[in-house]
Amino acid sequence: MEELRSTEILDKEIRTDSGKKAELIKTKALEDARAIEEGVDLRIAEAKKKAEEASAQRIELFEKNTRSALPLEKQRYLVSYIYSSVMEAINSYFDSIGEKKRMDVIKSMAEHVKPVCKGKKLKAAVYGMALEPAEKMLKEVLGTSVTEVCEGSVSDLYSESVSGFNRREGIVLKAEDSSLTCRLTLDQKVRELLEKHNYELSETLFGGRLPE
Template sequence: MEEFRSTEIIDKEIYDDARRNAERLLKSAESDCQKILDDVNSRIQKASEEKHALYSGRIESLKKDLDASLPLEKKRFLVSFEDESINNSINNYIENLSKEKKLELLDNLLKKYAPELKSNKINVKFHGFSKSEITKLIEKHLGSSSIDSLELLSDTAAESQCVNLGMIIESADKSLRCRATIDELVLELVDTHRFELAEALFGGRTIQ
């Protein structure tokens, strides 16, 4: 009986010792796990703060760039809108003119180019007017023997060469070339009288 009890005591001591060791190991493992979790959370928090700072900086930089560029973009838009409005107004005005008035405009253009073109045989491509109307203008300013060739452009060819109403005149030796078109007149008007046209169109509220 004594030997059996001694064995029980030894078994109990072994069990208690094993339990204490197991508890200690579990506590140690829990502590290590918590340290790992705390470290991971800390790294996540740090990375999050770094990313937030980085993106906040980028956003602020983009905002500053945008704020700086907006006035310039606004001015560009307004200038573009103003130019388009002026051109449209002139084009609408000319479109509503009679054929006779349009011929008068073309007559004035040809008169300006005549000194350079005189004494030259010329090739003429035209659109928007009749052959007889163009011939009459050329003979008036350059003489009846000046025309070497006269070609009526198709709508497609006229569009590709930007000749809506008027003509392209080229000397036979190709040393001279000029555009006597209503479009050229519109460009000249805009270049020369842009400010006055804008004031008239926008009531004095022009882009400075």
């Protein structure tokens, strides 16, 4: 009987001890779970804060870059607007003066290159203009220096065309010995006008006050 009672007591102690240990394990597990949960919440909060800060920085940087780019964009727009307006006026002018006066412009260019053409045998290609009047004008200005006049393909002038200018007209002179090429084209004339008088053209077009 004594042994049986001792065994029961031992079993009871084991159960009690096991229960206490189980409770401790449970308590520790709950504490660990809460700590993990709090740690996760903290990390989430920190990550959210960092994301918000990074987002705010990106927004601030975007706004800063946008604001700094505005003057440049405005300047680009202004330059583009002025150029387009000048080209519109130039196109309108050459459209309005007619073929004869456009030929006179080419003639003045031929007279300008006459000294450098002296003693050369020249071949002339006529673009976008009537062949006979062009040949007559060349003979008048350059005389017997011009040995051949032919009609050229307008597409040959696209490589030298001025952006925004609509007319591909003129004459290209080439020496037979390939020592000289003179481009007497409206594109060339417009290019010279823009290089020398762009500001004056803009100021005249806008009545002395450029748009802001």
